[in-house]
Amino acid sequence: MDLLTVENLTVTLATGSGEAQAVRNLSFNVGRGEILGVAGESGSGKTMTALSMLGLLPYKGKATGSIKFDGKEILTSTKREYRDLRGKEIAMIFQDPMTSLHPMLTVEVQLTEHLRHHRKVSKSAARNSALELLATVKIPEPAAALRAHPSQFSGGMRQRIAIAMALACEPKLLIADEPTTALDVTVQAGILKLLHQLRKDRNLSVMVITHDLGVLSSLTDRIMIMYAGSEVESGLTSDLLRNPRHPYTKGLIAALPGNSEGNSKKLLSIDGMPPELGNFPPGCAFHTRCKYAEESCKKITPEILNLTPTHRIFCPVNPFSELSNSGIKS
Amino acid sequence: MKEILSINDVVVEYNRHGLKVRAVAGVDLTLNSGEILGLVGESGCGKSTLGKAIVGILSPVTGEVVFDGKKVKKLTRGKRPSHLRNLQMVFQDPYGSLNPRRKIGIQIADGLIVAGASKKLALLKAEDLLEKVGLPRNAVGRFPHQFSGGQRQRISIARALAASPTVIIADEPISALDTSSQAQVANLLVNLVDEFDMGMVFISHDLSIVRRISDRVAVMYLGKIVEVGTVDQIWNNPSHPYTRALISAIPHADGTSFMPQDLPGDVPNPMNPPSGCRFHPRCPLAKEECRGEEPELRRLADGRDVACVLQTAGSQPVTITLN
Numbered sequence: 001m002d003l004l005t006v007e008n009l010t011v012t013l014a015t016g017s018g019e020a021q022a023v024r025n026l027s028f029n030v031g032r033g034e035i036l037g038v039a040g041e042s043g044s045g046k047t048m049t050a051l052s053m054l055g056l057l058p059y060k061g062k063a064t065g066s067i068k069f070d071g072k073e074i075l076t077s078t079k080r081e082y083r084d085l086r087g088k089e090i091a092m093i094f095q096d097p098m099t100s101l102h103p104m105l106t107v108e109v110q111l112t113e114h115l116r117h118h119r120k121v122s123k124s125a126a127r128n129s130a131l132e133l134l135a136t137v138k139i140p141e142p143a144a145a146l147r148a149h150p151s152q153f154s155g156g157m158r159q160r161i162a163i164a165m166a167l168a169c170e171p172k173l174l175i176a177d178e179p180t181t182a183l184d185v186t187v188q189a190g191i192l193k194l195l196h197q198l199r200k201d202r203n204l205s206v207m208v209i210t211h212d213l214g215v216l217s218s219l220t221d222r223i224m225i226m227y228a229g230s231e232v233e234s235g236l237t238s239d240l241l242r243n244p245r246h247p248y249t250k251g252l253i254a255a256l257p258g259n260s261e262g263n264s265k266k267l268l269s270i271d272g273m274p275p276e277l278g279n280f281p282p283g284c285a286f287h288t289r290c291k292y293a294e295e296s297c298k299k300i301t302p303e304i305l306n307l308t309p310t311h312r313i314f315c316p317v318n319p320f321s322e323l324s325n326s327g328i329k330s
Numbered sequence: 331m332k333e334i335l336s337i338n339d340v341v342v343e344y345n346r347h348g349l350k351v352r353a354v355a356g357v358d359l360t361l362n363s364g365e366i367l368g369l370v371g372e373s374g375c376g377k378s379t380l381g382k383a384i385v386g387i388l389s390p391v392t393g394e395v396v397f398d399g400k401k402v403k404k405l406t407r408g409k410r411p412s413h414l415r416n417l418q419m420v421f422q423d424p425y426g427s428l429n430p431r432r433k434i435g436i437q438i439a440d441g442l443i444v445a446g447a448s449k450k451l452a453l454l455k456a457e458d459l460l461e462k463v464g465l466p467r468n469a470v471g472r473f474p475h476q477f478s479g480g481q482r483q484r485i486s487i488a489r490a491l492a493a494s495p496t497v498i499i500a501d502e503p504i505s506a507l508d509t510s511s512q513a514q515v516a517n518l519l520v521n522l523v524d525e526f527d528m529g530m531v532f533i534s535h536d537l538s539i540v541r542r543i544s545d546r547v548a549v550m551y552l553g554k555i556v557e558v559g560t561v562d563q564i565w566n567n568p569s570h571p572y573t574r575a576l577i578s579a580i581p582h583a584d585g586t587s588f589m590p591q592d593l594p595g596d597v598p599n600p601m602n603p604p605s606g607c608r609f610h611p612r613c614p615l616a617k618e619e620c621r622g623e624e625p626e627l628r629r630l631a632d633g634r635d636v637a638c639v640l641q642t643a644g645s646q647p648v649t650i651t652l653n
Contacts, residue, residue: 041508041509041510042508154596154597155373156596157596184372184373184535185535185536185537185576185579185580185581185590186372186575186576186579186592186593187372187592187593187596188579188581188590188592189579189581189589189590189591189592189593190592190594192581192589192590192592193589193592196589211508211509212581212583213583214538214580214581214582214583215581216583217581217582217583217584217585217586217588218581218582218587218588218589218590237585238585238586238587239585240585241583241584241585242584242585252509253583255509255510255512255513256538256583257538257539257541257542258538258542258582258583265366265520265542265543266517266520267512267513267516267517267539267542267543268513269510269513269514269517270510270513272510273478273480273481273510273511274508274510276478
């Protein structure tokens with residue numbers, strides 16, 4: 001049984017002009033010890049998906065559907081149940097480690113807080129676990145680091161501290177929202193290695209949210225691509241990146257600087273812009289920017305098209321079908 | 331090709347609690363018209379500071395920036411010398427660089443009005459410029475919040491274009507943008523450089539985009555240039571261990587399980603730079619002599635400049651492999 005199973009998740013947010021759906025009918029799962037990547041541009045609903053799993057949706061945000069974690073429905077949890085879940089079962093790290101750590105508190109206070117709350121351990125026991133955690137995330141001189149404040153560390157070290165905090169209560173699932181976007185590539189590579197190591201050592205499941213396909217390629221087992229609140233394609237990392245089948249995925253991959261043809265300075269780009277919240281086009285939301293769009297795409301919401309047992313797209317046109325084995329309609 | 335900008339031994343210092351922090355520690359670079367020079371390095375290496383010193387937002391302690399044959403002086407509240415009008419800058423954050431309470435049109439027209447155009451004419455020209463950067467003409471009457479990040483960056487570019495620049499310093503112009511917009515804005519900049527035969531310094535931490543759009547690349551570490559060469563030289567055969575480390579750290583989005591190499595340690599504090607070669611504490615190939623004397627930039631046989639003891643002036647570059 002998978003650790004996380006999300007079915008027909010729809011997230012509705014309150015905007016200035018009424019309600020708008022930020023996530024639409026999303027279904028996916030994360031296996032035990034699996035690293036799933038969720039990619040998409042800003043506004044594609046990837047962060048809202050993560051927040052709905054933690055009961056952290058913004059004011060007046062509503063989630064419907066089903067989220068099963070470890071066999072238990074969590075979408076209907078009360079505030080108290082969510083509080084027991086967060087940090088203990090599901091932990092999250094954010095893009096900017098400067099804003100997710102408290103600038104005025106020492107690392108020790110922030111690292112032991114979870115343990116003291118969830119595990120009710122003594123101060124000295126919590127301190128010992130904190131030292132171990134810092135060693136796990138490879139912070140040099142853990143004892144000195146405990147006494148320091150976040151501002152005394154560089155961005156990469158702060159992100160390691162944030163990861164240590166997230167791991168404090170040994171969660172089963174770690175959600176990492178753009179964990180390396182604010183970091184230099186040289187430091188990013190270190191964080192990617194660390195996440196790999198943690199998965200191996202602790203059988204940790206990780207859901208990584210990022211728009212960086214390079215990061216996903218070296219980190220994940222599977223990738224789900226989102227556009228305008230819905231899944232457009234998902235598959236094993238190697239299949240999806242080498243043989244993308246949805247026009248949007250194809251466009252994203254072609255736009256990578258390394259993939260433009262020859263020595264031309266020109267980058268390939270997808271014309272137009274992703275739609276804004278509350279203004280998603282009907283039918284297939286991507287039809288306004290898609291050069292393969294047919295008349296029906298403007299009206300009919302695409303259904304799942306299973307290409308292989310692990311690779312699926314939401315595109316009835318399936319314009320690249322002749323490139324590989326033909327699709328099997330579900 | 332004409333040399334339009336030359337940076338001669340520029341040193342820029344900040345005052346921090348009474349102590350001098352040398353953010354740029356002696357940089358020499360040149361830029362030709364019609365050329366894109368990529369300037370890359372980790373955060374804290376001084377690349378943005380150098381960009382600001384080039385346009386005169388900061389003034390160098392020693393050294394000078396010569397633009398179109400004349401020295402760049404520090405910007406003051408007073409009138410900017412007219413010959414410097416053609417030296418413009420585009421900033422990273424399109425949310426911070428536009429005034430949220432003024433309409434787009436007038437913000438673009440400002441530069442033209444200062445240059446002596448009437449307001450009416452300037453606003454008309456602003457419409458042309460918006461069209462040039464791919465926005466509708468009627469955008470002049472709208473406010474910055476009505477645009478997405480990519481569109482705002484186009485507006486910032488239009489505003490820089492208002493002064494008919496011959497050189498643009500673009501400081502991380504696409505790193506705050508979405509994937510779709512990144513390629514579009516990068517293409518726009520490349521087209522503009524071609525069309526107006528401008529020179530551009532493209533400051534970025536993202537070597538993969540710099541590699542695609544630049545003609546030459548300068549790699550900066552802790553206030554100094556460690557290697558300058560053509561894109562081909564830098565990307566395919568880097569001759570400085572730091573350049574090699576930067577390239578090896580880039581993940582490949584090819585679906586293979588390629589693992590990028592990290593570079594342990596952080597950029598040292600510029601208040602207290604290491605002795606000798608500034609990179610030696612993090613360099614996997616450092617030798618004893620690297621602690622002693624700081625290597626100067628030396629020209630190799632293929633025309634590139636590099637500051638590393640492993641390379642010999644006038645010879646072909648020695649291939650650098652890290653473990």
